[in-house]
Amino acid sequence: MTAYYNENNPFAAQWLRKLIAKNLIAPGDVDQRSIVDVQPGDLIGYTQCHFFAGIGGWSLAARLAGWDDERPIWTGSCPCQPFSVSGKQAGFDDPRHLWPEFKRLISERQPSVVFGEQSAAAARWLALVRSDLETMGYAMGAVPMEAASAGADHFRDRYWFVADYNNAEWRTNCPEGNVSVGKDTGRQEEAGHTSKRSPVFVEHASRFGWGKGWTEHEFRSRGFTASVASFRGRQYVECPDGKWRALPPPGVRWLGNGIPSRVDKLRGLGNAVDPRPAAEIIKAYMASI
Structure with missing residues (x-):
């Protein structure tokens, strides 16, 4: 057993076990406790x-x-609900703000490398994370990137970060804490700082409200400047990687009638990390060390 998975949702935890059994993810153990209850000693022996x-x-x-x-790695996608533009935006006062618990375990175990992501609306969260990690002796790099820039047909705009504890050469190569990725989004920046947006970048696309029947006029009214074109009854938006991707048809709903456990499955998929941009971040880090 090389991997430890912490997931307190019973349905997702069982999903993990099935993925492990099929060798689709690294072999390991699934712990259904809340991260609040996990102690540093529980993680001894896991790569x-x-x-x-x-x-x-x-x-x-x-x-x-x-x-x-078998290569050591820690990852953590803290709950985005406290910071998501589609949520209540209670921020640091939300009980689902669980970075302090993740920080506690990182501080005690000092893994060599930590990867994570968060909603692109959470610049203040990322600034806190960077401050905490650098106080612990990590060099941290972060970049905002939407899934569409890594081959997905949806935006799912996120901040991605990597924190390195041991590699002095990487610290030297990334003095400002920024990591470049293979498919540039056009807005590599430090959390908490602003920079000029690419004219074709669509920021915080979660504000669209997928499936609500919005039009190009509504798209423009939200302040987005990416190029949009109509073709054969569909609208397409130009993404930072130069590709055009179709916008969802008006009125689309993920009802999933007749699918067993459809609510749990949709929740699992909705909360999931898209592995394609995550892989781009990991590859960028591997190329930099």
Whole structure:
């Protein structure tokens, strides 16, 4: 057993076990306790530790990037609900703000490398994380990137970060804490600082409200400047990688009638990390060390 998966949702935890059994993600143990109850000693003997593991997106991303199952890595996608533009935006006062618990375990175990992601609306969260990690002796790099820039047909705009504890050469190469990725989004920046946006970049696309029947006029009214074109009754948006991707048809709903456990499955997929941009971040880090 090389990997530790922490996931307190019973359905997602069982999903993880099935993925492990099929060798689709790194072999390991699934711990259904809340991260609040996990102690540093519980992690002894594990090469990989994946917190808020969901359905194993980070483990799959590591494999896609060529990261061996036996190579040490920690990952954690803290709950985005406190900071998501589609949520209540209670921020640091939200009880689901669980970075302090993840920080506690990182501080005690001092893993060599930590990867994570968060909603692109959470610049203040990322600034806190960077401050905490650098106080612990980590060099941290972060970049905002939407899934569409890594081959997905949806935006899912996120901040991605990597923190390195031991590699002095990487610290030297990344003095400002920034990591470049293979498919540039056009807005590599430090958390908490602003920079000029690419004219074709769509920021915080979660504000669209997928499936609500919005039009190009509504798209423009939200302040987005990416190029949009109509073709054969569909609208397409130009993404930072130069490709055009179709916008969802108006009125689309993920009802999933007749699918067993459809609510749990949709929740698992909705909370999951898209492994494609995650793999790009891991590959960028591997190329930099």
